[in-house]
Amino acid sequence: MMKIKSLLLSCALGTLLTGFASLQAADATAPAHDIYLCATISKNYVIGSKLVTNSGVYRRDAEGAFQHFGVNFPFVLNIAFDPRDRRRCYAVCINGVLQSTDGGVTWGIGNSWDMTEAKDVCIDPNLPDHVYLALPDGVAVTTDRGATWVRQEKGLPERGKYTQTIRVDRTKAGRVFAGCEAGIYLTENGAKSWCRVFPASQTVTDIQQSPHDPKLWYATTQAEGLQVSRDGGATWRKVAAIPTAEAIYNIAFDPTDARRAAISSWVYGVFTTEDGGQTWVERNVGLPADHTAFRVGIDPGNGRLFVSLYREAMLTSDDFGRSWRGVASLEGATVYNYVFVPKPAP
Amino acid sequence: MKRPLLSLFAFFAATLAASAQPAFEAPPPTTAPVLDAQQRRAEYLHRVDEVLTWAAGGGNAKTDDPAKLDLAMIAAKIVRGEDLPGCSQRVIALMKEPGTGPFWMFPSVCIAYLGRDRLTPEALASIRTAWRTTRQLRGDTENHWAMYYLSLYLMAELYPNEPAETWYSGKSSAENLAEARSYLVHWMDLATTVGQGEFNPTNYIGEYVMPLQFLANWAKDPEMKQRGTMMLDWFFAELAVSTLNGVLRGPNSRADEGSVIERWQAMASYFSWLLFGNTPPTAGYSGWGLYFAPLAKNYELPEVIYRIATDRTDDYLQRDRARVRRFWRYSDELSPPVYKTNYVRKDYAVGSTTGGRMDPIQAHVWDVSWAEGDPRGKHSTMFSLHPHSAPEAMMATFVTYPEPMIKGVTFEGKPSYDSPDKTLGCSPYERVFQDLDTVIALYDIPAGTRFPHINGFFSKDLLNVTEDKSGWIFAQGGRAYLAYRPLAGYEWIKYLHYTTGWAKTRLDLGDRLLTSPHLKNGTIVQAASVSEFKDFAAFQAAINALPLTFKLEPTPSVQFTSLRGKKITFTYDQTPVVDGRAIDYSKWKLFEGPYLNAEIGGRKLTLTHGKLERVLDFNTLKITDRVK
Numbered sequence: 001m002m003k004i005k006s007l008l009l010s011c012a013l014g015t016l017l018t019g020f021a022s023l024q025a026a027d028a029t030a031p032a033h034d035i036y037l038c039a040t041i042s043k044n045y046v047i048g049s050k051l052v053t054n055s056g057v058y059r060r061d062a063e064g065a066f067q068h069f070g071v072n073f074p075f076v077l078n079i080a081f082d083p084r085d086r087r088r089c090y091a092v093c094i095n096g097v098l099q100s101t102d103g104g105v106t107w108g109i110g111n112s113w114d115m116t117e118a119k120d121v122c123i124d125p126n127l128p129d130h131v132y133l134a135l136p137d138g139v140a141v142t143t144d145r146g147a148t149w150v151r152q153e154k155g156l157p158e159r160g161k162y163t164q165t166i167r168v169d170r171t172k173a174g175r176v177f178a179g180c181e182a183g184i185y186l187t188e189n190g191a192k193s194w195c196r197v198f199p200a201s202q203t204v205t206d207i208q209q210s211p212h213d214p215k216l217w218y219a220t221t222q223a224e225g226l227q228v229s230r231d232g233g234a235t236w237r238k239v240a241a242i243p244t245a246e247a248i249y250n251i252a253f254d255p256t257d258a259r260r261a262a263i264s265s266w267v268y269g270v271f272t273t274e275d276g277g278q279t280w281v282e283r284n285v286g287l288p289a290d291h292t293a294f295r296v297g298i299d300p301g302n303g304r305l306f307v308s309l310y311r312e313a314m315l316t317s318d319d320f321g322r323s324w325r326g327v328a329s330l331e332g333a334t335v336y337n338y339v340f341v342p343k344p345a346p
Numbered sequence: 347m348k349r350p351l352l353s354l355f356a357f358f359a360a361t362l363a364a365s366a367q368p369a370f371e372a373p374p375p376t377t378a379p380v381l382d383a384q385q386r387r388a389e390y391l392h393r394v395d396e397v398l399t400w401a402a403g404g405g406n407a408k409t410d411d412p413a414k415l416d417l418a419m420i421a422a423k424i425v426r427g428e429d430l431p432g433c434s435q436r437v438i439a440l441m442k443e444p445g446t447g448p449f450w451m452f453p454s455v456c457i458a459y460l461g462r463d464r465l466t467p468e469a470l471a472s473i474r475t476a477w478r479t480t481r482q483l484r485g486d487t488e489n490h491w492a493m494y495y496l497s498l499y500l501m502a503e504l505y506p507n508e509p510a511e512t513w514y515s516g517k518s519s520a521e522n523l524a525e526a527r528s529y530l531v532h533w534m535d536l537a538t539t540v541g542q543g544e545f546n547p548t549n550y551i552g553e554y555v556m557p558l559q560f561l562a563n564w565a566k567d568p569e570m571k572q573r574g575t576m577m578l579d580w581f582f583a584e585l586a587v588s589t590l591n592g593v594l595r596g597p598n599s600r601a602d603e604g605s606v607i608e609r610w611q612a613m614a615s616y617f618s619w620l621l622f623g624n625t626p627p628t629a630g631y632s633g634w635g636l637y638f639a640p641l642a643k644n645y646e647l648p649e650v651i652y653r654i655a656t657d658r659t660d661d662y663l664q665r666d667r668a669r670v671r672r673f674w675r676y677s678d679e680l681s682p683p684v685y686k687t688n689y690v691r692k693d694y695a696v697g698s699t700t701g702g703r704m705d706p707i708q709a710h711v712w713d714v715s716w717a718e719g720d721p722r723g724k725h726s727t728m729f730s731l732h733p734h735s736a737p738e739a740m741m742a743t744f745v746t747y748p749e750p751m752i753k754g755v756t757f758e759g760k761p762s763y764d765s766p767d768k769t770l771g772c773s774p775y776e777r778v779f780q781d782l783d784t785v786i787a788l789y790d791i792p793a794g795t796r797f798p799h800i801n802g803f804f805s806k807d808l809l810n811v812t813e814d815k816s817g818w819i820f821a822q823g824g825r826a827y828l829a830y831r832p833l834a835g836y837e838w839i840k841y842l843h844y845t846t847g848w849a850k851t852r853l854d855l856g857d858r859l860l861t862s863p864h865l866k867n868g869t870i871v872q873a874a875s876v877s878e879f880k881d882f883a884a885f886q887a888a889i890n891a892l893p894l895t896f897k898l899e900p901t902p903s904v905q906f907t908s909l910r911g912k913k914i915t916f917t918y919d920q921t922p923v924v925d926g927r928a929i930d931y932s933k934w935k936l937f938e939g940p941y942l943n944a945e946i947g948g949r950k951l952t953l954t955h956g957k958l959e960r961v962l963d964f965n966t967l968k969i970t971d972r973v974k
Contacts, residue, residue, distance in 0.1 A: 071481050072481065074483065094485070094486060109516055112525050112528070113529040137674060137680075159677065162674050222748060311754075
């Protein structure tokens, strides 16, 4: 703990401020994407507490600082924006799914009591009225932009359908992967039926599709390390370089460079590849000794790498993990997700 | 036995004047039942007044400065008609910083209803505004959801026909009402067919009965009002049958270090004091307990429940079912059944579940606890456990990654979770069998398990602790003789206690732990009443004469003939056998005993004491009383 505090102190007092200034300088051209963070900053928050800090969703402003966006809610894990109209968005949280149709000014709870503690949300870019929800007891789908949410679990196991992550194949409407306790499940028909394409002994934690090659997918897991598919998710094999004894939390592709990707792990810290996954390298110099890496994200505008340390800070790297510096205003935060959304046309 | 009410009131008035929290500071009350109904009611009302007086006077804040009132104090002032303008102003101030979930929702509902005709329109509007502007977390436990939906239901009834944009949920009054009602009926259906998930909670009982009391008083829908009334009786009946002299005993789905070590130190004791009058109240009436008081005078405790709570003339055995909270993963079942046994005698009680996984953090599996004349400060209990700490246990019930939950929970009110010397929690590697006042706990802990040992709790209040050459450890607690048989070698260490969930340091209160670093292990405890033996030596001789054989390899197994003459064979992960007959848990009812009886799936609880009978029938939503 002391090491983390020392790190933060040095970040906060020195490197961080100058580093943050240089981060802005590096962004001389206006970014093409907005960055949203799903973050909880209420350290020691427990159910019922007053909200003494803002949590929920943060958006990077024109000056590069993160400003609170929308509802102040402690456990927002992910947010998805309708590609046709960014004012319509879906945020998953302990209550289920929060929905807004006015750009986050007002929100409503989309689900009833029979859905809870949603873990992930994903919009089908080819059918944006269709939104998929990952739940601790399965999967729910709306086909009417959140007006109604319906369980769609045929083919998921009765036990083992704890769903941590859900991801839509951008190349085909209704083709969706669900990362469950029992493995990766695939539907080709908008969740009308599911079949298992990868068996797991414990939870699949993240699934991502390459922005460069739609056939390339990675999945992080709790007990099977990092899995890769090069045939659109039909088959998966383990990435040998990544250990499997401890959980891998998530993976991020670099949209600016097809060779680069990064993974986070509480125990292992950050690994990156810069050769299309042939080799993976630990990038933990400058991170605390116990790592606690919770989430990585990569800015699609410039390839900048972010890592969130659990309840401590968000760090960023301009050299893809070789060195790290703190990001101002997010001390004590846990970032659950980095969400990059193309800016609307002017 | 009937006492003059006038002098009783005079005595109470004197104590109220002399002391801030009189019953807490006074000698313990008598445990003898008050048989006269009028006197019993008068004493109950006086206890309610004591709480209201204390709360209206500033409670723990010890001030009636309006600027420092919390919602509980305001509630007390409203029902007493005190400083209503000041209450209104304070409500407006408090609503500028509302809370974010069920622990804020039900107090604010309390004020919204109590203040309907007493607070200013501005104050009432400030509550309503907070219910529009502040996102309310539903939480992730059974008590969270009960508070959340009971509160939402009542607020939606209080403000009907209002559009979605006026509620934090983004749903209209009708939609909120329908969702809340649907959940509440579902939850009551579960509880009355397969049992509570959070069964016999030491502290969380308040989180259920307070908003249920609101429902019973304020619901406009007569069906929901009746459901509130019946669930209150259901909870208090369970409390009554599980207490000895007002102190909750035996297993708990959720407890804390304080209420496990000092069994009286629980909100359950506050309700025993208030309803049964047979134990002192807890400090500050357990804080949240204050919210029961404003409406408490409207509640008439059924006599049958009172009798069940206070009559300990005869020994009784109660065998009940409950269920585990939801296992999202790492389980073949969503909510596996829990089998509870409670054997209660005048001098002590023995209670247990069958072990295994329950609540991952706060479960208490079994104990032998003895009666004390004054339970305050007394650690009147004995038990053993495997101090299990594992990410999988957390992930089964919480939607979390493997590592952060353990780190987080230790500074979120459960500081001992990852401590090797903890005394709270269940383990997948513990199996327990109880027959009357004999408990056998067996452990088969895989190599490599974090904390590969078991802990036995030995209270500072035990007398004559004697490590006998036979292997038994003998002791006396109150008027109970206790024999504890560790099945493997051990050593003694100090027990260090977290006084609160937020404590940073631990205190040596004088208790010890018997810690045994053997993976295959076990504990046998046999209790008896002092009155059954000529002296302590005679008890020891009787125990030493009992046939006992056991082995730990390859699987822990015990053959023991109990003090009650029962020949018990119990092997880890195998069905216990008593006098040649295997125990068939599949036939256990939801409640079965002399006092409470209900079938699995029945939605009907029959309460019986002597000639008194009360039936709570959730199929018809009818309460039937009769004298047999």
